[in-house]
Amino acid sequence: MKINISRFLYFLIYLEKISAISLDYTLYSQLSKELKDDMDTNDVLPSSVLNYFKLTKDSLKEFDSYLYFAENDRIRLKNLSQEMFSFGYDNYMNHAYPLDELDPIHCCGRGPDHLRPDNINVNDALGDYLLTLVDSLTTLVVMGNSSEFKQASKLVIENLNFDKNSTVQVFEATIRVMGSLLSSHLITIDPNQPFGDMKISNYNNEFLNLAHDLAVRLISAFNNDYNIFPYPRINLKMGIPTNSFNHTCTSGAGSLILEFGTLSYLLNDPIYEKVARTVSEAIFLKKHPTTGLVGNELNIKTGNWQGLMSGLGAGIDSYLEYLLKGFVLFGNKKDLYMFNEIKKSVKRYLRHGIAVMSA
Numbered sequence: 001m002k003i004n005i006s007r008f009l010y011f012l013i014y015l016e017k018i019s020a021i022s023l024d025y026t027l028y029s030q031l032s033k034e035l036k037d038d039m040d041t042n043d044v045l046p047s048s049v050l051n052y053f054k055l056t057k058d059s060l061k062e063f064d065s066y067l068y069f070a071e072n073d074r075i076r077l078k079n080l081s082q083e084m085f086s087f088g089y090d091n092y093m094n095h096a097y098p099l100d101e102l103d104p105i106h107c108c109g110r111g112p113d114h115l116r117p118d119n120i121n122v123n124d125a126l127g128d129y130l131l132t133l134v135d136s137l138t139t140l141v142v143m144g145n146s147s148e149f150k151q152a153s154k155l156v157i158e159n160l161n162f163d164k165n166s167t168v169q170v171f172e173a174t175i176r177v178m179g180s181l182l183s184s185h186l187i188t189i190d191p192n193q194p195f196g197d198m199k200i201s202n203y204n205n206e207f208l209n210l211a212h213d214l215a216v217r218l219i220s221a222f223n224n225d226y227n228i229f230p231y232p233r234i235n236l237k238m239g240i241p242t243n244s245f246n247h248t249c250t251s252g253a254g255s256l257i258l259e260f261g262t263l264s265y266l267l268n269d270p271i272y273e274k275v276a277r278t279v280s281e282a283i284f285l286k287k288h289p290t291t292g293l294v295g296n297e298l299n300i301k302t303g304n305w306q307g308l309m310s311g312l313g314a315g316i317d318s319y320l321e322y323l324l325k326g327f328v329l330f331g332n333k334k335d336l337y338m339f340n341e342i343k344k345s346v347k348r349y350l351r352h353g354i355a356v357m358s359a
Helices: 004-019 026-036 047-053 059-066 071-095 130-144 144-160 171-187 206-222 250-254 256-265 273-285 317-330 333-352
Strands: 101-103 108-111 167-169 234-236 247-249 297-299 303-308
Touching: 004 206, 004 333, 047 247, 059 101, 071 101, 071 130, 071 333, 101 130, 130 144, 130 171, 130 250, 144 171, 144 206, 171 206, 171 250, 171 256, 206 273, 234 317, 247 250, 247 303, 256 317, 273 303, 273 317, 273 333, 317 333
Parallel strands: none
Antiparallel strands: 101 108, 167 234, 247 297, 297 303
């Protein structure tokens, strides 16, 4: 039986009201007030649903294990995560480097599919730019592996080159490559070294310079004669592809502010933050006048919604994430305002099912 989790949580609140059962559980207590505030007081759940589940405090005990980690479980899962990462990383280095990623079936490296340029499932992410190695730099830091971080950094600094005839998705290249390069730069120059000794000998801003090089190539996606929204893909060597799509997902266009903004602060050059923030705010202004929700796909020539479905999944999720993180990182209150406004709409409409945009 498929259970709608939102209706299920609403049901728990209703159950508490009618039976005076105190559900003393962490997850429930965190959500109950918020859900109560959202509920229509005239909403009454069908008695058949109440009768079907027959939930009591005792019957909910089986869910205890999902509400917290015991200390021994936390340590066990932490070690398991490290083992899983090391397994993947070591096999990439042994069998796939310097290509972008490891093909686990054939145990060999894989890069862009140059024979099929329209194979965007592969080509959007793989740009012939050491993707897995670059993307793993900050994970090595989180794992506390100082020696491997320094070795990987040396390989990236000596071998990473963006002058490639590769057409990549602006969003993927930004969050995975530019983001990792900027983070590695900040970690390396941090005088406090909170993750251990991650300083690189004779470091001369190479990560920052590489991130800047990539950003100069990606920013050409904003050379749109029709609208302010960026093209979804860019050729690293030649700019906007001649056969480029004229539509972009909301996340792809509106989730650039963290990396572009950080680069602007580090370079003291406002242009990168400006283009990213302008698009982010323009998407917010296009939210539906009744629901306040955003669609999942924009036509970059007309500026109108091309994807009329709203939700919290792929195509929209990162946009909302970046609004909140943008406020946390830069302290821009407008980011928090936009996040809170859309959050209200999400809580008002999406919990009651799928919301459809009008054009």
